Amino acid sequence: MTTDLILFLFLAIISVAAALGMLFSRNAVYSALYLIVNFVTVALFYLILGGAFIAVSQVAVYAGAIMVLFLFVIMLLGAEELGQSQTLSWQRPLAIVLGVGLVAEILSVVLTQTGVIASASSLPEGFGSPASIGNTLFLQYLLPFEVTSVLLLVAMIGAIVLTQRNKKDA
Amino acid sequence: MLLSEIATSGPSFFYLAPWLVFFPVIGLLINIIFGGRFGEKLIGSVAATASGLTFVVAVLLAISLRAHPEGTSILLAEWISIGELHLDWAFRVDTLSVTMMMVVGGVGTLIHIYAIGYMHEDVRFKNDPGRYRRFFVFFNLFIAAMMILVSGDNYLMLFVGWEGVGLCSYLLIGFWYDKDLLGRPSHENATAGKKAFITNRVGDFGFLIAGFIMFWAFKSVQFDQVFEHAHHVAEHNPGIILAITLFMLLGVAGKSAQIPLFVWLPDAMAGPTPVSALIHAATMVTAGVYLVARSAPLYSLVPQAQNTVALVGGITALFAATIAVGQYDIKKVLAYSTISQLGFMVAAVGMGAFVAGMFHLITHAFFKALLFLSAGSVILGVERGHHHAAHGHHDHDNHGHDEHHEEEVFDPGDMRNMGGMRKTMPVTFWLYMIGTIALAGIPPFAGFFSKDEILAEANTLNFPVYILLAIAAFFTAFYMGRQIWMVFFGKARHEAAEHAEESPLIMTVPLMILAALSILGGALNFPGVSTLTHWIEHTYETFHLHLHHGEFNPTVAITSTVLGLLAIFLSWLLYGRKPIAEGQVDPLKKMFGPIFVGMENKWWVDELYWAVILNPYIALARFLADTIDWKFWHDWFHNSVIARGFKVIARTLAEPIDLGFIDAIANGLAEGTQMISGSLRRLQTGFVRNYALSVFIGVVVILGYLILK
Amino acid sequence: MLPVSYYIALSAILFSIGALGVLIRRNAIIIFMSVELMLNAANLAFVAFARSYESLSGQVFVFFIMTVAAAEVAVGLALIVAIFRSKHNIDVDQMSSLKG
Numbered sequence: 013m014t015t016d017l018i019l020f021l022f023l024a025i026i027s028v029a030a031a032l033g034m035l036f037s038r039n040a041v042y043s044a045l046y047l048i049v050n051f052v053t054v055a056l057f058y059l060i061l062g063g064a065f066i067a068v069s070q071v072a073v074y075a076g077a078i079m080v081l082f083l084f085v086i087m088l089l090g091a092e093e094l095g096q097s098q099t100l101s102w103q104r105p106l107a108i109v110l111g112v113g114l115v116a117e118i119l120s121v122v123l124t125q126t127g128v129i130a131s132a133s134s135l136p137e138g139f140g141s142p143a144s145i146g147n148t149l150f151l152q153y154l155l156p157f158e159v160t161s162v163l164l165l166v167a168m169i170g171a172i173v174l175t176q177r178n179k180k181d182a
Numbered sequence: 183m184l185l186s187e188i189a190t191s192g193p194s195f196f197y198l199a200p201w202l203v204f205f206p207v208i209g210l211l212i213n214i215i216f217g218g219r220f221g222e223k224l225i226g227s228v229a230a231t232a233s234g235l236t237f238v239v240a241v242l243l244a245i246s247l248r249a250h251p252e253g254t255s256i257l258l259a260e261w262i263s264i265g266e267l268h269l270d271w272a273f274r275v276d277t278l279s280v281t282m283m284m285v286v287g288g289v290g291t292l293i294h295i296y297a298i299g300y301m302h303e304d305v306r307f308k309n310d311p312g313r314y315r316r317f318f319v320f321f322n323l324f325i326a327a328m329m330i331l332v333s334g335d336n337y338l339m340l341f342v343g344w345e346g347v348g349l350c351s352y353l354l355i356g357f358w359y360d361k362d363l364l365g366r367p368s369h370e371n372a373t374a375g376k377k378a379f380i381t382n383r384v385g386d387f388g389f390l391i392a393g394f395i396m397f398w399a400f401k402s403v404q405f406d407q408v409f410e411h412a413h414h415v416a417e418h419n420p421g422i423i424l425a426i427t428l429f430m431l432l433g434v435a436g437k438s439a440q441i442p443l444f445v446w447l448p449d450a451m452a453g454p455t456p457v458s459a460l461i462h463a464a465t466m467v468t469a470g471v472y473l474v475a476r477s478a479p480l481y482s483l484v485p486q487a488q489n490t491v492a493l494v495g496g497i498t499a500l501f502a503a504t505i506a507v508g509q510y511d512i513k514k515v516l517a518y519s520t521i522s523q524l525g526f527m528v529a530a531v532g533m534g535a536f537v538a539g540m541f542h543l544i545t546h547a548f549f550k551a552l553l554f555l556s557a558g559s560v561i562l563g564v565e566r567g568h569h570h571a572a573h574g575h576h577d578h579d580n581h582g583h584d585e586h587h588e589e590e591v592f593d594p595g596d597m598r599n600m601g602g603m604r605k606t607m608p609v610t611f612w613l614y615m616i617g618t619i620a621l622a623g624i625p626p627f628a629g630f631f632s633k634d635e636i637l638a639e640a641n642t643l644n645f646p647v648y649i650l651l652a653i654a655a656f657f658t659a660f661y662m663g664r665q666i667w668m669v670f671f672g673k674a675r676h677e678a679a680e681h682a683e684e685s686p687l688i689m690t691v692p693l694m695i696l697a698a699l700s701i702l703g704g705a706l707n708f709p710g711v712s713t714l715t716h717w718i719e720h721t722y723e724t725f726h727l728h729l730h731h732g733e734f735n736p737t738v739a740i741t742s743t744v745l746g747l748l749a750i751f752l753s754w755l756l757y758g759r760k761p762i763a764e765g766q767v768d769p770l771k772k773m774f775g776p777i778f779v780g781m782e783n784k785w786w787v788d789e790l791y792w793a794v795i796l797n798p799y800i801a802l803a804r805f806l807a808d809t810i811d812w813k814f815w816h817d818w819f820h821n822s823v824i825a826r827g828f829k830v831i832a833r834t835l836a837e838p839i840d841l842g843f844i845d846a847i848a849n850g851l852a853e854g855t856q857m858i859s860g861s862l863r864r865l866q867t868g869f870v871r872n873y874a875l876s877v878f879i880g881v882v883v884i885l886g887y888l889i890l891k
Numbered sequence: 892m893l894p895v896s897y898y899i900a901l902s903a904i905l906f907s908i909g910a911l912g913v914l915i916r917r918n919a920i921i922i923f924m925s926v927e928l929m930l931n932a933a934n935l936a937f938v939a940f941a942r943s944y945e946s947l948s949g950q951v952f953v954f955f956i957m958t959v960a961a962a963e964v965a966v967g968l969a970l971i972v973a974i975f976r977s978k979h980n981i982d983v984d985q986m987s988s989l990k991g
Binding site: 866867868869870871874875878 | 986
């Protein structure tokens with residue numbers, strides 16, 4: 013129990029620290045790198061929670077593909093840093109207060125109602141394995157799966173259309 | 183089957199009665215729709231055939247009546263049904279109405295035929311051949327209306343016909359509405375038509391009032407129902423019958439040109455001569471006589487009304503006869519003669535001598551139509567002579583055709599321009615002579631018998647009227663003699679009369695038929711035989727009305743004949759022995775001076791009406807129009823009161839209420855909206871992070887609310 | 892096994908940090924990354940509940956969310972590139988022409 017807790021706390025601290033790092037880094041590249049760290053810790057949580065396949069996907073898709081894309085765009089645009097701006101200076105304190113408020117609200121709910129959410133100590137064999145995920149995906153969620161593929165296609169075409177230079181401009 | 187067989191075996195042709203109206207209507211529709219492509223002969227033939235067919239129907243109805251003398255009523259359609267008023271469009275076939283139908287159909291057809299020839303020349307002298315078709319359309323319309331008048335089974339249907347013939351009269355008097363009597367551009371003919379129409383309105387007003395009282399008293403205007411209850415009403419309330427009959431007399435005076443409403447008839451001579459003959463001598467103007475004869479069951483109940491009618495007739499007969507003596511226009515003489523003769527008829531039916539009145543109506547239709555048509559023939563003859571003379575001059579002087587339009591003003595109807603036409607128009611002369619002798623009441627012509635019957639009846643029934651009529655008869659013979667001497671004897675006083683030409687056969691043949699009827703017409707009610715009396719009695723028997731049987735009175739007959747001959751002799755002394763020369767003053771004027779001037783000027787009746795009625799009326803109308811309507815009503819009331827008041831109200835509504843209150847609401851709403859949106863638009867910063875913050879606030883607040891709930 | 896509430900609490904914290912990122916940062920790309928962080932927080936909650944209820948549906952949902960996120964990133968970054976081309980800047984505060 014304690015090992016689990018220690019592990020959880022260790023990873024949670026890293027995760028939150030990485031998130032805060034992402035939040036406060038001036039340089040967008042650092043933000044992206046912090047976010048990758050965060051994604052990796054979250055992937056470790058998935059692993060702990062019995063989602064092996066999801067954990068791998070998380071690393072591959074998020075930490076790999078998506079974040080690489082982010083870095084690529086940052087580099088491409090040269091937008092690592094923005095100039096100083098005094099617009100909406102009042103928004104930052106208000107946002108922090110609200111953020112703390114939101115955390116407090118959720119925590120108050122979660123911590124006061126722990127008993128309601130029970131948790132089995134052991135899992136059935138093969139829970140979260142690629143095979144079981146695949147079974148659920150292709151039996152129970154076949155239609156959403158296919159729709160997702162269409163969605164990806166649309167996103168791909170959309171991205172191409174949006175970034176395509178207008179021939180007249182060129 | 184022979185007609186005699188039909189008459190004895192007694193088949194009924196009553197069902198044909200509606201065709202009396204249908205035939206002329208079909209005729210006029212054919213001429214309206216297809217007439218444009220027809221020639222003049224075809225148009226005239228269609229119209230004359232339509233008229234002739236009505237005569238055939240009338241004859242068939244008469245034959246049917248011999249077997250069923252009580253007559254009948256042919257229902258065509260239900261007409262009006264409002265409350266207590268139930269009227270049918272029904273044709274009354276009895277001996278009285280059929281007699282009228284035969285006169286209208288027979289004389290009408292002859293005049294139609296005559297008009298084919300007459301109008302052919304008339305439209306050419308007036309330079310407008312296009313109106314030929316219109317004339318026959320109106321003529322057929324007249325026949326249809328007249329048939330409705332005589333065949334109606336109730337007073338309202340009679341009134342429809344009454345107004346219909348009035349309309350045709352108006353249309354035909356104003357036939358040359360853009361010309362005067364001599365063919366010059368003018369409103370004179372149109373004015374004459376208007377005068378006839380308006381004068382008749384006065385009479386029609388009387389007729390309508392009579393009809394309203396009748397409906398009020400009898401709850402019906404159907405002949406049988408009214409006559410049936412007349413006795414009953416007369417016992418309780420004789421004043422009602424008196425009112426009805428006297429108001430009806432006003433209608434009679436209008437339509438039959440009696441005092442005081444006779445003034446329109448002389449002016450009505452503005453219409454073409456066949457119109458004068460058919461409408462203003464033979465048929466329409468006798469409608470009043472027919473109305474009184476038809477209403478005999480009412481009139482016989484109130485002696486006061488009878489006396490009034492007889493007196494009106496008698497006075498009119500004498501009054502018009504004196505005017506006729508002083509006239510120079512050939513048609514005007516005949517017009518006053520017609521008024522005078524209508525006076526005879528009205529006097530007769532007023533006295534209760536209904537058959538005598540109807541008898542004179544028939545014979546008068548014959549000889550007065552004959553006289554008018556002959557006069558038309560004379561006028562056309564003079565016109566021909568005038569054109570001939572004019573063209574002759576042209577040939578002589580080599581002036582060409584331009585001169586044609588500069589002809590001197592020449593009145594072909596003025597007797598002072600005529601003279602000696604016995605030689606140039608021999609056929610017309612003899613026909614005219616026959617008509618004159620018939621009208622003058624010389625035996626054995628038709629006029630003698632009918633006029634004598636009236637005089638004989640008057641002698642016994644109403645002596646004062648007898649005196650009036652006897653003097654009128656004397657004047658009748660005198661002015662007709664004067665006319666004959668002036669027109670046909672002596673020497674031509676104008677070269678037009680000298681060159682006058684006889685009319686073609688299509689005009690003279692109908693005249694010959696009419697002349698034959700004028701000679702033989704007396705046989706209809708020959709004293710002692712009394713065919714017409716027995717015939718018409720059938721109608722009155724149904725109402726238990728027993729006619730007074732006039733006896734032939736030799737004294738009266740001899741007196742009137744002697745008077746007539748004396749009058750003709752006197753006229754010979756004055757006009758025949760030494761014919762008046764061109765431009766000479768009328769010999770009577772020298773003898774009687776002022777009296778003749780009175781006759782010449784129609785006793786100034788028109789002037790009197792102008793002074794007493796028309797001028798005050800016009801002044802009143804002008805006062806109402808200028809002062810009351812325009813100055814007071816329009817200028818003052820509308821402009822000052824209504825317009826200004828409206829402006830005041832409008833200003834009150836506009837400034838304090840509309841601008842101050844209603845606009846304030848609208849503007850306030852607009853300004854409020856603008857203000858709120860002005861402040862709200864600041865929320866729309868355009869910064870996406872602001873919007874996200876709003877969402878985030880929402881999330882936190884709602885979540886907090888859910889937790890704390 | 893730790894109570895699921897620990898993970899939910901962690902998820903809440905990460906979500907709030909993501910939300911703060913959206914509200915505070917002006918860099919469009921970092922705002923995007925914050926959105927990804929929020930999605931991840933939600934995914935974590937999904938997986939935690941999937942573990943708790945022993946239902947694979949939660950994990951499948953995470954799978955779908957990843958796909959949607961991938962699609963979103965592709966389009967979103969394309970948009971940023973397009974905006975950058977016209978404005979030569981990716982400061983969201985500069986893109987405020989839709990203000991009232």
